[in-house]
Amino acid sequence: MGDVRGFIKFERSASKYRPVEERIGDYNEVNITIPVEELTEEGARCMDCGTPFCHSLGCPLANLIPEWNDLVFRGKWEEAWMRLELTNNFPEITGRLCPAPCEESCTLSINRAPVSIKQIERAIIEKAFGEGWVIPRPPETETGRHIAIVGSGPSGLAAGQQLRRAGHRVTVFEKSDRPGGILMYGIPNFKLEKDILERRLDQLREEGVIFETDVEVGVDISARYLKKKFDAVLLAMGAGEPRDLDVPGRDLEGIVFALDYLSCATKGILEGKTSRYSGQEEQDSQREKKFLSAEGKRVLVIGGGDTGSDCVGTATRQGATSVTQIEILPKPMDWRESYNPQWPYWPKKLRKSSSHEEAERRGILKQEWSVTVKEFRGKRESGNNDMKTVGEAKLVRVEWKKSGNGYKPTEIPGSQFTIESDLVILAMGFLHVKHSKLLSELGLEFNERGNIKIDRHYMTSVPGIFAAGDSHTGASLIVRALNHGRRAASSIDSFLG
Template sequence: MAKKKEKPNYRNFKLIKRIPIQYRTVEERLHDYKDLHVNYTDEDIQLQASRCQDCGIPFCHGYGCPVSNLIPDWNDLVYKGKWEEACRLLHSTNNFPEVTGRVCPAPCEESCTLNVGLESVTIRDIEMTIVEKGFTNGWIISNPPLERTGKKVAIIGSGPAGLAAAQQLNRMGHSVTLFEKAPKAGGFLRYGIPDYKLEKWVLDRRIKQMTDEGVVIKTNTYVGKDITVDALHKDFDAIVLACGAREARDIQITGRELSGIYQAVDYLTQSNERVDGISFDKSALIDAKGKSVLVIGGGDTGADCVGTSRRQGATSVTQIEILPKPPEKRSEETPWPQYAKKLRTSTSHDEGCERKWCITTKKIEGTNGKIEKVLAAEVEWVKNEKGNWDMKEVAGSEFEIKADLIFLAMGFVHPVHDQLVKELGIDLDPRGNFKTNNFGYGATSVNKVFSVGDCARGASLVVWAIANGRAVADMVNEYLLK
């Protein structure tokens, strides 16, 4: 690697190669659920930061990043060793950079100008390093408001959207109570994303900062069941729904009733709880040890099932997807600075998995009520006269996949339409999400009730949940101070 230059000359990208933080070897990491990253030095990260060109129009900041992180500015500060300033700047746009620095798919890197013909700056690694240095050096402390407004806000759901809205509203001086039906706060950050991508002490550390600042978190409290909507209306000046989009897509085919078929999120939730020390009865346990696993759905949730199954000792893991295999490189369909539609291989895929595309599942078969195999077939996608894609099964392409366990990872349709939704009587959009006056966040059809995150925009990303959580906080603040 080239030696550190005395001054950034904005041509360092020509001298210094992109080198992302490396991962532990597959052999080593399959024995545990610990973070994948290996150690790196400050100098490595400073050199990588110096590759930033400080573009006149930074697409990473203004186009790629949903929270509009001030990327070129903190890259420059990092290069100059001004870590504390970089940490302050990073927190001015993002409440949880330690989370996005680990799990964000980094649309900023896709829209980095170096990505036109060269290789983008390792923005996500730099973000993670800044925030970790911030915690290590005690620069990230609780920041409670100097005065209270006397207004009370209830937030329902403690995923990244609810947490971001809570931290912002509390810092504005409002008294915030966060209601969460699960035993611990964090939403999918805690009960979906596996520890090897996001260890849970990372969440606990930030949640402690928030409770030190005055946010009240009531876990094991299912709003609509343990507490009524009427009670919330009576006790709070504003209500924010941040319930997530948790109605998982299912398949309705012969054999669906057999045992051994689980929703991916139920499997991942249990696995994360086991990593957290909770034990389960044999009858309730979902464990891939010694099993042939089939994951239906080629996305990130499916990939998390692959990595978790491999850690539990599955004998084989196959992941199938009904859509065609994406192109190896960015195609004309998604030109720079857009997020490229291309084949993405996650760390979980590197851990051992057969991936197949253009596959439909026709029937699940088994004996004594237990699954044994899946009857699948190849499909092709053909454009019709209207320009839309039609799916056609390829004649004679049927084949079998042996499976002792099947995980359904086909996405989420909308928030659960439970008692809370019925009691509130809010309008839904055509997709079944909570209808808001802005895309992804805003006021609902019910007075003083707002909504944010996946329950308002549909299943998305952590970084969008944070961005929209911050935006809804501004909107609620304006409403409360009117």
């Protein structure tokens, strides 16, 4: 701890964003890296607590936060980066996208603003890339063992890098045309520009990780082939089954899952098409082609979480005429103070994202809590009487009443209302891993939530087959997926002797 009074002398340097008017017109990252001088003061704010909750309770990766805070304060950036690399394969990703539970559990957060840990993390890794410290580290010896990883999201990538560095041959199979999982096609460019991800993928490639894209395991290659050809298999397939709505009118055109909508938008940007991009692949149906851009549309986003917020930001940029976001849960506590009312735990408080700020500035945002959908109705289009396309949603307000050990939503009589909408985006999270042909061919057991069951060594019910990330936990966070990938890799390495 370099400056014992740092937390009294200096105010927190919070995240900085580009001006709304500027960022609304493009898809570039909204955040800006904080200047190094400011971060030196920020590092000085760390109190080097006897029990660093940020490291031990907040961060699933157990990042050595007080150590690198101090090194940044002392200007020892390379050492700070070496400490950061010990626990985190991709700090440039978490330094941009993590909700930072470490900051909520920072001891300063008891009664004042916490250390900007996420900003420091981001600055360290960007300095490391800038200085050329981040180079490929291929193994010095080869073990001759070959591991298949199914899925190239953060858990598969972290495991792949760890296993390759341990000297194993690693092939990552990905059904999509580009590796990265949700980092590539779920998370919009304005939160993570894809060249940041590509920069890291290049490092993995140069270390010798092999990527086989456009290969759906279970369809293009069989479970039998995997078992026969590889010494171990890691399933890192994500939580692929989106939560749906079972209400009348659900099959109308113009009602899409959030991930399909967001993937389509990102694909359009990567392929150099305009923000009005509205087609996916050749084989996609006309229905998708027609609806996957929000331009000129009244958009209804169902789901008040981060995915819903990403849809708000994307629809705002595409030129939606209105965006309504609804959530079945009650409105969280509107906490304006800078400290954490539920320290050291993650507080349930109202959060306003950069996307909400943008839609508000354009005057197109409406948010509703404790609301659910009763029905979708079609609209009549010119020269067409069959009302195949969504035109409105019938909604109803709910009250959360105690039921057994929990609470249950109950409709409030007479509270129905209607919202006109041409594009409905379902952003209600995921149920569990997709119960695909691959998983049934492998004969795996599932846990009580329908995800892949594993033991404490990340091994599934079938010896030699491991699972990590959202395919085991259900939809979660990048930082948890990274942690899982690293731990599963370590178990696979031990398993292979």
